[in-house]
Amino acid sequence: ILNVEQSPQSLHVQEGDSTNFTCSFPSSNFYALHWYRWETAKSPEALFVMTLNGDEKKKGRISATLNTKEGYSYLYIKGSQPEDSATYLCSYNQGGKLIFGQGTELSVKP
Amino acid sequence: DSGVTQTPKHLITATGQRVTLRCSPRSGDLSVYWYQQSLDQGLQFLIQYYNGEERAKGNILERFSAQQFPDLHSELNLSSLELGDSALYFCASSVVSTSGGITDTQYFGPGTRLTVL
Numbered sequence: 001i002l003n004v005e006q007s008p009q010s011l012h013v014q015e016g017d018s019t020n021f022t023c024s025f026p027s028s029n030f031y032a033l034h035w036y037r038w039e040t041a042k043s044p045e046a047l048f049v050m051t052l053n054g055d056e057k058k059k060g061r062i063s064a065t066l067n068t069k070e071g072y073s074y075l076y077i078k079g080s081q082p083e084d085s086a087t088y089l090c091s092y093n094q095g096g097k098l099i100f101g102q103g104t105e106l107s108v109k110p
Numbered sequence: 111d112s113g114v115t116q117t118p119k120h121l122i123t124a125t126g127q128r129v130t131l132r133c134s135p136r137s138g139d140l141s142v143y144w145y146q147q148s149l150d151q152g153l154q155f156l157i158q159y160y161n162g163e164e165r166a167k168g169n170i171l172e173r174f175s176a177q178q179f180p181d182l183h184s185e186l187n188l189s190s191l192e193l194g195d196s197a198l199y200f201c202a203s204s205v206v207s208t209s210g211g212i213t214d215t216q217y218f219g220p221g222t223r224l225t226v227l
Contacts, residue, residue: 031213034215043112043200043220043221044200045112046217089153091153097166097168100152101152
């Protein structure tokens, strides 16, 4: 049974803190992993698509790494800002079928 | 604004009824995906269409069906509605590259909130 797990479920940090969260996925038959940012009352917004073991992607203060052999990806936010408050979702693509994690809800206090 | 439009924004209906949700993809995108987000569950992939043909199927109930038309807009039909079908339904679109869509960025619409009473 496919399962994508994200941890922690929620995270509360102060402005300026750096933070990271984990997405775990089945390591067999890996195709791609997607990270999304989902703000309340909005729709999910794509951050990264990752395909190769050892991939590292960066977008401003947000970066992500991928380990397909052990089945995990990390998302890092450097110097968190209140506008980073959102739910961060990862999605594992196994040959077309997309499985989403439950997300990590990040709250950044000023 | 992602460029993906969904109508209606809100829909309230009764159990046993049938509804149709509509999605227009971004200009140039050939693939459309449907997702359901219930209160007690995360985002669930329902189905993907590419250029009018079904490409991949997720946890879509038999009471639900979808299609993609020649102008590439898509409709999700939900019938014999139950209370548990109340959810936020998202449509997303992507340009399908040589990977068949697997590595393509998906752009999400604003969603349709369905309430079944």
